[in-house]
Amino acid sequence: MADPQSSPPPEGTGPSKNELKRQEKAKKAAEKAALKAAKDEEAAAQKAATEVDFAAQFYGPSPLHQSQTRTGEKRVQISSLSDLDGESVIFRARVQTSRAQGNKMVFLNLRQRTDSVQALVIVTPEKISKQMVKWSAGIADESIVLVHGVVKKTSTPINSTSVQDVEVHVSQLFLISGIDGRLPFSLEDASRPDSEETAAEADAEGRQFSRVLLETRLNNRVVDLRTPVNQAVFKLQAAIGDLFREFLSGRGFTEIHSPKLQGAATESGASVFKVSYFKGSAFLAQSPQLAKQMAIAADFERVYEIGPVFRAEDSNTHRHMTEFMGLDLEMTIEEHYHEVMELLDDLFLTMFRGLRGKFSQEIATVGKQFPAEEFTWREKEQGGTLKLTFREAIDLLVEDGVSREVLDDINTENEKRLGRIVKAKYQTDYFIIDKFPLALRPFYTMPDPEDPTLSNSYDFFMRGEEILSGAQRIHDPAFLMEKMRSKGVDPDSMKPYVDAFRMGCAPHGGGGIGLERVLMLFLKLNNIRRASLFPRDPKRLDP
């Protein structure tokens, strides 16, 4: 049976203006007709209600699922239905939409994650009653149902579902979990393209497309996360973690788990959260920096950690959160800290290739809502990753018109500008800046061997935003203490850390990657909160 919805789904490349107008008219006409039909049917329905319902046991709300029985009956996935033409199937699904056609037929759009299929409930003598059709039509969007039905090939492809060549003719339909109250927004609205052009275009046409604000989404994150785009975003988030681990496991790294509760406010006292700890206080780790270096002093040679890091910074920007996932690594070096920098570069190229290679469908899904130029990097045959020194980066900015006087550091604005300059000149969204001024780096950073104002440290950038910071670290305790004092840090406040180097430690370096930043910038999500399942910022601790 053909698709009952005259309009294509809002996901997709989007219809033209004229088509949208036509669809809008058609929709209104259909609604008017439906209203009239509904009135006509009311009397009939009232009559029907008094009749005995022969289908009563085939539909309705299920009793609360408490694992009453276990028949072992097979449940199928919507994604497999195309292969099951003619077969009787049972499956659990969410009702994306339901739409009655007259009082004898209901079209359901049923969803499992990003897969969807059309189902029909049609009045059939001795099988499906009018009452059952009516009840089916009344199921609220986003309810969860258990469906029994038969799979049938369709004559024409269905545009509004991911499974397009078959539909399900329902024989039994039970409500597993309903909706209590109103949905905060429809998934249709939540899936509209997030571009200003679209908004402007819609306004010009005088149409009212509801668009869902980020704040509203985050307040109702559980519903928001159900959109195809968010399902894809978090599949990609998991993929980045997998690629990170896979790369490092293959290179002799051991995964570690370091404590987030710390005895002292370390690294930088200003931005650390304080915890009530029995009769005293503890502090939340701002990174696994100290622990991972201590693991090197403990002979682990190469370690990585994936874990939360906490920053008590009152920064309410598109790229700051108070809690985010750190992908951290640390390794001994033989001759030169570029051994680490190059391994990190390899790691990123492997992640980029892995995402592009295995998740092109998810990237395309996200691109429909967040249009972006495809993320670019330079492979070996294109000269490899661009590596600038800090001085070279400054020169590029000065050439572009920025005053050298303000360039002691590169602020966020100039970072973005540099990203644009580099993109235009070198055709890459990904590059490295090496040799940062020592004054800009933490006390544990190893100074350059020749110029004491510089350091053996680097940042990595994606689309003009920093996503990794790393360096060679100081492994000599006396030199470390000297540098701590020069930065106003009391070595006694970090005694266990300093002591680790007293017992002999190999030269080492590493880096820390912000998982959500990589995800945000690879996909150009424009706000880091979209890359976090339940984001935390100075104003948000819920949900």
Added chain:
Amino acid sequence: MADPQSSPPPEGTGPSKNELKRQEKAKKAAEKAALKAAKDEEAAAQKAATEVDFAAQFYGPSPLHQSQTRTGEKRVQISSLSDLDGESVIFRARVQTSRAQGNKMVFLNLRQRTDSVQALVIVTPEKISKQMVKWSAGIADESIVLVHGVVKKTSTPINSTSVQDVEVHVSQLFLISGIDGRLPFSLEDASRPDSEETAAEADAEGRQFSRVLLETRLNNRVVDLRTPVNQAVFKLQAAIGDLFREFLSGRGFTEIHSPKLQGAATESGASVFKVSYFKGSAFLAQSPQLAKQMAIAADFERVYEIGPVFRAEDSNTHRHMTEFMGLDLEMTIEEHYHEVMELLDDLFLTMFRGLRGKFSQEIATVGKQFPAEEFTWREKEQGGTLKLTFREAIDLLVEDGVSREVLDDINTENEKRLGRIVKAKYQTDYFIIDKFPLALRPFYTMPDPEDPTLSNSYDFFMRGEEILSGAQRIHDPAFLMEKMRSKGVDPDSMKPYVDAFRMGCAPHGGGGIGLERVLMLFLKLNNIRRASLFPRDPKRLDP
């Protein structure tokens, strides 16, 4: 050249009493001789010091490693040396011990993680001076050195190192990182078997074996972690994580990262850490319970998380920490919560098999210090995992003599007793207890469909200690609120959580595993702190 140490290393199955006595005598004699030789040599050495040292550029402390140069010279691993007979090699290593023989030769035991090799510095005309030998003999244990040398086959196997068929004849030796102060304990002492029998035996012999207390180890964790046993323990810890992820990835689970900072003190208010959060307060998550259930309501279907969990319990026991790693999972269920319980059982069997299969060497290493009966479980052909109901477990305890009156719950002592009963009766260290009384479980636990005093919940046990707790959860918001109120929890205090179920949620269940507990019990480490890199308890926040 033969092994200079007459005694075998302290690691290993351990020598007999008589042999130990003989070794002790031999050692004392050798020390006496060495003392005399040292005196004799002093004058000679003083003379030598005034001579020109032709080897001056071949040894000594390196300048601080600041990545001065990058020659690309190949560095090798100690583990590969057996294949490099006759070749010149360069490698970085830790000096486990150094031992002079007269003033012309020094034996070094060099280590990389768990690999070790013997190296010799021998006076050689125009190549190795007396001064170089003397300096080499004075290198402190646990220093890190850069070694240049030639690999040579030995005539007899060397017992004191892991590489036994070759040794390294040193041509150049540089100190990369020395020891500042005294080692808190020797790795030899830290590697002695941790059994009361050994201690008693040592006392009976009147010998003084230094044994290192856990407290001392943890205070100096960086040195403690260098022992072969600890290197193995944390390789196994990483392996458990890998096996967990691999199993779940293959079954359609998505990794998630949920926030540890929470807006409300949830689950159970008593044992939650409070955090100063800008002008207000936050709380540290006691588990990802709420977030992972919300991910199910958000259609993720199957999720897992590996992350820290925080418990503000003032429990100073062998098995409690204030921060530990949770291996959590949650999944939708079709017909019955046993779908989850059986998947978790499969997961554990897969982990046990994976550890036994791929890490037998590491398990054996740990067993030398922590002797234990090998961990046992029942494979399918032995009837599969033992699954008892709570009632059956109680009956077993009553049969064994425990008074039924005290068995409303099973306390720690009776848990252990049950473990012993089960081991004797069913020959397994691993079993499941299902159908716990509802009163013993959290408010979100689904009651049994027939007996409202019971619940659809289970615990998993290893060697008589709980390592997993899980259940079917309540997915109906009205029923959930009713249960919250009955347990004294205000539903409004957890509004975002309750709201998630208002928007439709599939029936689901899951469980949470304590990583360190699994590691501790599989290896029988006897104290959970040994299974944590840097453990945290009510009295320990450092290192």
